[in-house]
Amino acid sequence: MAKSRRSTIEMDKEEFRKIGYQLIDDISNFIESIDQKPVTPNESPSQLQELLENTSLPENGRPAAELISKTTDLLFNHSLLNGHPKFMGYITSSAAPIGALADLLAASVNPNVGAQILSPIATQIEKQTIKWLCDFIGVPSDYGGILVSGGNMANFTAFLAARTAKAPQNIKEDGIQNTSKKLTVYCSKTTHTWIEKAVVLFGLGTKSVRWIPTDASNKMETKLLANTIKKDLENGYLPLMVVGTAGDVSTGVVDNLSDISDICKTYGLWFHIDGAYGVPAAIVPKLKHLFAGIKDADSIALDPHKWLYSPLEAGCTLVKNPQHLIDTFSSHPEYYNFSKSGQDKAQNFYEYGLQNSRGFRALKVWLALQQVGRSGYEKLISEDIELSEMLYDLADQHPELEAVSQNLSITTFRYVPLENIDDKEYLNTLNEAILNELQTGGEVFLSNAIVNGQYSLRACIVNFRTSKKDIQAIIEIIIRTGRKVHLKIYQERAQ
Numbered sequence: 001m002a003k004s005r006r007s008t009i010e011m012d013k014e015e016f017r018k019i020g021y022q023l024i025d026d027i028s029n030f031i032e033s034i035d036q037k038p039v040t041p042n043e044s045p046s047q048l049q050e051l052l053e054n055t056s057l058p059e060n061g062r063p064a065a066e067l068i069s070k071t072t073d074l075l076f077n078h079s080l081l082n083g084h085p086k087f088m089g090y091i092t093s094s095a096a097p098i099g100a101l102a103d104l105l106a107a108s109v110n111p112n113v114g115a116q117i118l119s120p121i122a123t124q125i126e127k128q129t130i131k132w133l134c135d136f137i138g139v140p141s142d143y144g145g146i147l148v149s150g151g152n153m154a155n156f157t158a159f160l161a162a163r164t165a166k167a168p169q170n171i172k173e174d175g176i177q178n179t180s181k182k183l184t185v186y187c188s189k190t191t192h193t194w195i196e197k198a199v200v201l202f203g204l205g206t207k208s209v210r211w212i213p214t215d216a217s218n219k220m221e222t223k224l225l226a227n228t229i230k231k232d233l234e235n236g237y238l239p240l241m242v243v244g245t246a247g248d249v250s251t252g253v254v255d256n257l258s259d260i261s262d263i264c265k266t267y268g269l270w271f272h273i274d275g276a277y278g279v280p281a282a283i284v285p286k287l288k289h290l291f292a293g294i295k296d297a298d299s300i301a302l303d304p305h306k307w308l309y310s311p312l313e314a315g316c317t318l319v320k321n322p323q324h325l326i327d328t329f330s331s332h333p334e335y336y337n338f339s340k341s342g343q344d345k346a347q348n349f350y351e352y353g354l355q356n357s358r359g360f361r362a363l364k365v366w367l368a369l370q371q372v373g374r375s376g377y378e379k380l381i382s383e384d385i386e387l388s389e390m391l392y393d394l395a396d397q398h399p400e401l402e403a404v405s406q407n408l409s410i411t412t413f414r415y416v417p418l419e420n421i422d423d424k425e426y427l428n429t430l431n432e433a434i435l436n437e438l439q440t441g442g443e444v445f446l447s448n449a450i451v452n453g454q455y456s457l458r459a460c461i462v463n464f465r466t467s468k469k470d471i472q473a474i475i476e477i478i479i480r481t482g483r484k485v486h487l488k489i490y491q492e493r494a495q
């Protein structure tokens, strides 16, 4: 190709090839040896800042090869590696390598998946991805939806659709302040923090949330839910929606979705399921019963960047009647010539969510779904759950560990020194200190959960690299760390 303009930002074919091949070689080695590295380097923000040499905005350019090579080192050696087999903190998964290739490919073509005309094949791929995700979790494929950046955005998108559907019709023109009745939403106290952001951002206010208590197993008390709705109606409130959680972030428990669905039907409320983490487990036949009621959901949030192993970022909102998304998000400015497409109607994703220009995040999800297949995902997810159960059993059997809870692929447990079994306050302090030691030690990465007032260690396995050997090793690491931290606290207190 003869170039008439010499742009400094352009790369010629030979340069791109050379840098690209080197990068692919380096990434292959990184993936191959990821288990040999510490899970986290444990460097302070100021140490890391120093690595960047604290220079000001470069005045002149530098060769791309040198930049990519230096940056490869920087990232490989100074990152927390959530692709490490002993990473099981929060709900952050290891990323499928095909996702890395997909992101490279997507960025190279760079379709803007806001409008059909700007992203002809990419829009069709996103539509197919959404149909497949419906199939994956077992809802009819006439649900529609959109890919978003993650669980928070997926829940926000659904929340706004619910608001449009269930608030008085004039809300779009008159706004929240002119509704005569106060809008309310219902969820259990295990609901992820997105709900607090949503009610602040979308005008309902934090007092609009009815936090329904949970039972001993952490599930929403649905009798209390029904009573609360009834009382609110009597007192002149306008209930909008109920959020059921399918896999709560602390313990992985799934609410009783069919009870919640029945209550929503009785009172004409929007039924939303936050399945950001857990809903992909509906693909496992023996777990189907946990998700009974899912087909009645008006909307569902799920995160391909969690249990489907997409690299960040990929979330998804599914809506039973996608017209609610269009009613919420569509507008037709004069400068968009997007609606007039030949034979069939164009689907323009900017009308389905908050974003206007949109990246091609569907590609990495779509490719992984094909690389692994339905049966492959069923196996991957089942194995994660088995490993989590194994961890629970080993903790249960060990005299210095106490198994606390196990749901889906989340296990919580505690270190309990033989002589302090009944000192509740000390056990909380000790386990918090152990967690801090583990999170900086680089051998294993866990997070924490407070379960029935007990500070617990928490392992969430959304990691296709974790094996039984890792689970056994983790027990050994925790016992060793637990004894060390316990002794240290005792010595400090004795002084």
Ligand SMILES: *Cc1c(COP(=O)(O)O)cnc(C)c1O
Binding pocket: 091, 149, 150, 151, 152, 153, 192, 194, 245, 247, 248, 249, 274, 275, 276, 277, 278, 303, 315
């Ligand atoms: C992870 C999670 C979220 C938030 O998702 P992000 O992708 O982090 O924005 C919300 N709800 C539940 C149940 C989750 O597990």
